[in-house]
Amino acid sequence: MNDQPRRRPAKPHRRPKKDPVRFLAFEALRAVDERDAYANLVLPPLLKKARAKGDFDGRDAALATELVYGTLRRQGTYDAIVAACIDRPLRDVDPPVLDVLNMGVHQLLGTRIPTHAAVSASVELARVVLGEGRAKFVNAVLRKVTAHDLDGWVEKVAPPYDQDAEDHLAVVHSHPRWIVSALWDALGGGRAGIEDLLEADNERPEVTLVARPGRSTTEELVKALGEDNSLPGRWSPYAVRMAEGGEPGALEAVRESRAGVQDEGSQLVAAALAAAPVEGRDTRWLDGCAGPGGKAALLAALAAERGATLLAAEKQPHRARLVERALAGNPGPYQVITADGTRPPWLPGTFDRILMDVPCSGLGALRRRPESRWRRRAEDLEAFAPLQRGLLREALKAVRVGGVVGYATCSPHLAETRVVVEDVLKGRGGEPVEAEWIDARPLMPGVPALGEGPDIQLWPHLHGTDAMYLALLRRTG
Numbered sequence: 001m002n003d004q005p006r007r008r009p010a011k012p013h014r015r016p017k018k019d020p021v022r023f024l025a026f027e028a029l030r031a032v033d034e035r036d037a038y039a040n041l042v043l044p045p046l047l048k049k050a051r052a053k054g055d056f057d058g059r060d061a062a063l064a065t066e067l068v069y070g071t072l073r074r075q076g077t078y079d080a081i082v083a084a085c086i087d088r089p090l091r092d093v094d095p096p097v098l099d100v101l102n103m104g105v106h107q108l109l110g111t112r113i114p115t116h117a118a119v120s121a122s123v124e125l126a127r128v129v130l131g132e133g134r135a136k137f138v139n140a141v142l143r144k145v146t147a148h149d150l151d152g153w154v155e156k157v158a159p160p161y162d163q164d165a166e167d168h169l170a171v172v173h174s175h176p177r178w179i180v181s182a183l184w185d186a187l188g189g190g191r192a193g194i195e196d197l198l199e200a201d202n203e204r205p206e207v208t209l210v211a212r213p214g215r216s217t218t219e220e221l222v223k224a225l226g227e228d229n230s231l232p233g234r235w236s237p238y239a240v241r242m243a244e245g246g247e248p249g250a251l252e253a254v255r256e257s258r259a260g261v262q263d264e265g266s267q268l269v270a271a272a273l274a275a276a277p278v279e280g281r282d283t284r285w286l287d288g289c290a291g292p293g294g295k296a297a298l299l300a301a302l303a304a305e306r307g308a309t310l311l312a313a314e315k316q317p318h319r320a321r322l323v324e325r326a327l328a329g330n331p332g333p334y335q336v337i338t339a340d341g342t343r344p345p346w347l348p349g350t351f352d353r354i355l356m357d358v359p360c361s362g363l364g365a366l367r368r369r370p371e372s373r374w375r376r377r378a379e380d381l382e383a384f385a386p387l388q389r390g391l392l393r394e395a396l397k398a399v400r401v402g403g404v405v406g407y408a409t410c411s412p413h414l415a416e417t418r419v420v421v422e423d424v425l426k427g428r429g430g431e432p433v434e435a436e437w438i439d440a441r442p443l444m445p446g447v448p449a450l451g452e453g454p455d456i457q458l459w460p461h462l463h464g465t466d467a468m469y470l471a472l473l474r475r476t477g
Contacts, residue, residue: 016127016135020055022103025067026129029099032072032371039068039371070106071099072370073202076174077150078102080157081109085144097134100126104142109150119143165191173198178378179363186412186457193461200461205367207242208233208264209251210294212301214331215258224251234464235447236267238298257328262294263368265458265465269408270295272443272456273355274302276472279402285310286351288341288395289358291319293326296336299355304332311346313339342390349400356395357408358388364410364467367460381415388416392424396433396475404438405473412457412467421455421471434477440470 024046031037043065050056056064071078082101083090093101104122107113113121119142126135148156158171166184170177175198184194211218221240222230229246233239239262242248253259285303290296290312300310312327312334314320320338327334339345341356361380362372388409395405409416424433439454449462455471 016124018128019121019125020050021060021064022067022121022125023128024050024056025064025071025103026096026099026125028064028068029071029103030096033095033099036375038369039072040368043068066111067103067106069204069370070110071103072374074106074110074174075102075370075374076176077154077157077171078105078109078174080171081105081145081153082141084153084157085141094134097126097130097138100130100138101141104138105145108142108145109153115146119146161191169194169198174202175366175373176376179366179373179376182363182378182413186414186417187459196461197459200459201366201373202370203367203460205263205460206231206464207245207248207261208267209240209242209248209254209259210236210238210262210267210298211240211253211259212257212297212330213238214301214305215329216253220253221251221259224253233264233267235444236264236271238267238271239264257297257326257330260294260297260326262298263365263466263468265364265463265468266294266410267298268444268447268458268465269357269406269468269470270298270355271302272440272470273353273404273406273472274299275443276353276404276406276438276440276474278352278404278474280352281400282306282352283308284351284353286346286354286395286398287312288344288354288356288391288398290314290323290336291316293319293323295355295357296323297326297330300327300330300332300334303334304330308332308352310334311351312336313341313344315340342387342394344394344398346398348397351399352403354395354399354403354405355408356391356405357410358384358391358416360384360388360409360411360416361413362410364412364458364469368466381413384416385420386429388420389424389429392420393430393433396424396435396473399475401475401477403475405435405475407471407473409469410466412459412469417457417469418455418471421473425473433475435473435475438472438474440472443472 028042031042047061107118123135123139126138154172159167161168166177166180169180187193209221211221218240229244231241231243248254248261285308287296291314296312303310312323314323317338324336361376366373392407399405437454440456441450441453450456458465458468
């Protein structure tokens, strides 16, 4: 008789099951990290491909989108939570592992996905993309995360506000500390305002359409969307908001470039420049940094209504092609060229109106491009500074006496906004320019909280727009 204990039969090897939704979200996060891609450019083609294969329906696409954007927006907070659950420095965790972990943390703390499902789905994804060994690590960390809800974890990992206000806000609202500091300086005021702004940066922005005058109407867009999926613009007479999301490219007016997707702040900047009073002739307009073409298309439509011509200049050839696409079919005369606004091919005093929407840090669009907050560094602003001043200086030379220049940025950082304008007007780093400020506030009628002027700073938490800046200057000599 054999007295040896009977061995349990080995469990059959189970191949990990690929979850198409989470696998796609992981692919998008890796592209953002490895290729410095932007989620708003990477995700749509991935979703389109998945739909074409029959892997996705509308709910799947919505979940994948939430996993990508939610993980990116809350990355700073989730990094701090993961760091508290491991016994090594966070920098020693491989980036793909951290992506799986943070996406798991988002499911646990930032969605209504049940705890068991969030953990098991994340571990299964880890088996597929990382292997069995690291999947066990993911499982162990996420089980520690389940010990608290988001508020409980924030209380544990964020320093108290009264000890370090900026670091507290950075962890709670998932922004790098230097951005918290910069935004607070630009905004001014106390704690409530900066917290409202940081929280607005973490909200999913609405999709806003622009009906280009003379080519489309807001009524046409509302009819195409349906009343249940359309809201009027808050401030712009050309804006329609998509209440329930959807695919703007499915609209005929958008496909034909008679309408487009454009944040309301961007619409307001273009409309304010077009409405600014000029002395004498008003037939030659310039968009000096026209890519990707949203403002140029609106300006071209407004110019056509007055019999004016728009020249749209863009330094980068691929962006110039986007401008051509946006302006296609515009009824008025226009021209798109590839040109560097700091070394312009046009003669001084050529134009009556100029928009110079300069390259910048993009800190005003963190709602739309949440990965930018982790990619940008404070020193990046030093690289932008000479370009911004050079573009404004050349724009003031290119406009005729009595004409108007609009200096715009999608950033509220003082070093990219009012400081640039003041430096150019006072001749710091170059010859002084004879020009005067125009109070831009009356040119955005009905828009509240525009500050003391004469320039304008829009804010996500106050206006529901990107944080666009506009200064209007009239050349006097």
